[in-house]
């Protein structure tokens with residue numbers, strides 16, 4: 001059976017910049033660099049495994065599971081927007097929503113852990129702060145037009161969320177359930 005053609009995505013912005021810059025002698029290197037980045041992205045896309053929320057990510061607290069599902073869907077929306085080469089405004093809007101919802105979820109989760117005297121709260125909170133900082137960096141880069149439109153950004157966020165839920169959030173299930181929160 002013939003192999004399907006390898007996907008290569010070059011955003012409309014990249015082609016536009018390429019077209020403009022291609023007319024200027026000496027700027028062809030920029031164009032080659034963008035094409036190389038697109039090929040690299042296509043290779044990454046061929047190997048990346050995207051993970052959606054399923055019951056194996058449940059933390060046995062309904063509100064947190066609902067929030068996590070929402071975070072997965074926001075990161076997926078960012079992923080799809082990047083794949084489609086959407087403009088900076090769209091990326092900024094999704095990143096803002098992701099930043100807002102992340103803060104909302106983290107503060108709610110930390111509140112539950114604090115009021116039940118969860119012993120691992122300090123290190124858990126530090127992980128949240130690191131993620132908030134990273135999303136803010138992506139937002140600033142997007143606002144400055146410097147955010148690389150690559151699935152490496154959205155897969156980083158997807159990986160972080162998966163690892164955080166599996167390795168950190170799921171450790172509080174028993175504690176919160178024992179304190180009447182489910």
Ligand code: FEO
Pocket residue numbers: 064068105106109124128164168169
């Ligand atoms: Fe659900 Fe610790 O974030």
